[in-house]
Amino acid sequence: MHFPDNEIVSPAMESYAHRDLLVTSSSLELKTATISPDDSYTVQQAINIFGFGWFHVKLSLLVGLCWMADSMEMTILSIIGPAMFCEWNITKYQQASVTTVVFLGMMLSSTFWTQLSNRYGRKSALTLCGLLLVLYSLLSSVAPSYAWLLTLRGLVGFAIGCVPQSVTLYAEFLPTKHKGKCVVLMDCFWALGACLEVLLALIIYPYYGWRGLLGLSATPLLIFTILSPWLTESARYYTSNGRTDKAVKVLEQIAKNNKRHMLIGRLVADEEPSATERIQTLLKPDLCFTTLLLWFIWLTCAFCYYGLVLITTELMVSRNKENSPNECVTFLTTDFMDLLWITLSEFPGILITLEIIKRFGKRKTMVIQYLVLVFCTFTLMASESRFSTSVTLFIARGSISGVFQAIYIYTPEVYPAPLRSIGVGGCSVLARLGAMITPFVAQVILQTSKWQAMSIYGAIGMLAAIACALLPKENQVYH
Numbered sequence: 120m121h122f123p124d125n126e127i128v129s130p131a132m133e134s135y136a137h138r139d140l141l142v143t144s145s146s147l148e149l150k151t152a153t154i155s156p157d158d159s160y161t162v163q164q165a166i167n168i169f170g171f172g173w174f175h176v177k178l179s180l181l182v183g184l185c186w187m188a189d190s191m192e193m194t195i196l197s198i199i200g201p202a203m204f205c206e207w208n209i210t211k212y213q214q215a216s217v218t219t220v221v222f223l224g225m226m227l228s229s230t231f232w233t234q235l236s237n238r239y240g241r242k243s244a245l246t247l248c249g250l251l252l253v254l255y256s257l258l259s260s261v262a263p264s265y266a267w268l269l270t271l272r273g274l275v276g277f278a279i280g281c282v283p284q285s286v287t288l289y290a291e292f293l294p295t296k297h298k299g300k301c302v303v304l305m306d307c308f309w310a311l312g313a314c315l316e317v318l319l320a321l322i323i324y325p326y327y328g329w330r331g332l333l334g335l336s337a338t339p340l341l342i343f344t345i346l347s348p349w350l351t352e353s354a355r356y357y358t359s360n361g362r363t364d365k366a367v368k369v370l371e372q373i374a375k376n377n378k379r380h381m382l383i384g385r386l387v388a389d390e391e392p393s394a395t396e397r398i399q400t401l402l403k404p405d406l407c408f409t410t411l412l413l414w415f416i417w418l419t420c421a422f423c424y425y426g427l428v429l430i431t432t433e434l435m436v437s438r439n440k441e442n443s444p445n446e447c448v449t450f451l452t453t454d455f456m457d458l459l460w461i462t463l464s465e466f467p468g469i470l471i472t473l474e475i476i477k478r479f480g481k482r483k484t485m486v487i488q489y490l491v492l493v494f495c496t497f498t499l500m501a502s503e504s505r506f507s508t509s510v511t512l513f514i515a516r517g518s519i520s521g522v523f524q525a526i527y528i529y530t531p532e533v534y535p536a537p538l539r540s541i542g543v544g545g546c547s548v549l550a551r552l553g554a555m556i557t558p559f560v561a562q563v564i565l566q567t568s569k570w571q572a573m574s575i576y577g578a579i580g581m582l583a584a585i586a587c588a589l590l591p592k593e594n595q596v597y598h
């Protein structure tokens with residue numbers, strides 16, 4: 120699942136400003152949609168009045184396509200690792216490094232893409248991002264050696280660092296009351312992308328191997344790049360750069376698409392959060408404990424989520440090797456069928472999480488889901504049959520997906536409004552770190568000892584559940 124920048128602007132991922140930007144914005148107070156006495160209005164006030172309409176439906180599909188492509192690039196990491204072992208006879212450390220280098224590329228590129236977007240616009244940055252991702256993905260599929268593949272996947276990660284700018288663009292077009300709902304929509308696109316990648320693997324891998332799969336997985340990125348000229352640049356980007364005339368034209372387009380009347384008056388720039396806040400502010404005495412808890416929870420959430428993704432395929436390959444000890448076997452068709460059902464767990468995971476949140480609140484929801492994850496990790500230690508392993512992984516994957524959903528919604532609420540963007544951004548940095556570490560447990564340690572690897576995930580999950588229980592209650596957070 121991808122994470123937010125620690126330098127999100129107005130507000131801005133990962134992977135990313137992912138959904139974090141949507142959540143950050145939705146947690147802010149709804150500004151009045153009425154026009155002030157001097158007949159001036161802001162972009163957000165205009166967008167609130169225009170409501171959610173056909174313009175936003177088209178934008179949702181475009182951004183969702185970008186989000187799906189991001190998810191597919193993450194999902195394929197669990198497939199190409201074991202496949203490369205047979206072709207190049209690489210070690211497990213080298214296999215794990217292919218995943219780690221992608222997240223490292225994301226982390227290193229976040230500031231670059233944020234500055235590029237702020238200077239030249241989200242649309243221009245996303246168009247360049249799409250072109251680079253398609254290029255590096257296609258080149259990865261014909262990489263002649265492990266060293267070349269490692270380099271190209273690092274460049275893929277660097278390009279993926281721009282994907283959150285699509286959510287930045289999306290959030291700046293959304294009416295305030297719809298931003299929370301769109302977090303769920305982006306989660307659904309992410310889950311859809313993961314399922315599509317597995318479905319492609321089911322069809323392509325048996326005939327064309329990991330190279331054919333890697334090349335065809337760039338298709339959504341190619342479609343997004345082709346359609347990117349139809350993206351509309353953010354009106355808030357134009358006003359913040361003094362190009363009010365273009366911002367007005369964008370608002371006129373929204374009003375026309377949504378069948379609303381354009382406002383009469385003078386457009387003024389939205390108030391932006393103070394740029395003077397720094398991450399050190401999050402460690403002041405009144406916020407320090409909460410910040411450290413959230414950093415740990417985000418790190419463990421990414422650690423467990425991507426760990427489960429990698430563990431699923433590793434267990435499949437390990438089972439196949441036991442059945443054919445003298446052959447280099449990776450995936451069978453039945454493996455991809457199992458993987459598809461396990462990946463589909465993210466959809467009920469999202470829906471069940473929303474229901475549990477309504478009943479128990481976000482904090483208790485995270486505690487419950489982490490405890491379910493812990494139970495599943497210890498069940499996997501004793502699980503031998505294909506069916507019981509798949510069912511346990513289904514439940515575990517749905518649970519950790521739900522934790523991601525809940526923590527994305529909860530985190531912005533715990534900080535005062537000026538700190539929400541930098542607060543979520545700081546958490547996303549720790550999430551990336553967790554994603555970078557987990558391959559060395561899910562692929563390296565698992566090869567040596569299944570019990571030891573599962574114990575690590577179980578212990579981390581239990582500590583995360585305790586950390587969630589220590590978080591401030593919903594009625595104690597800032598508003």
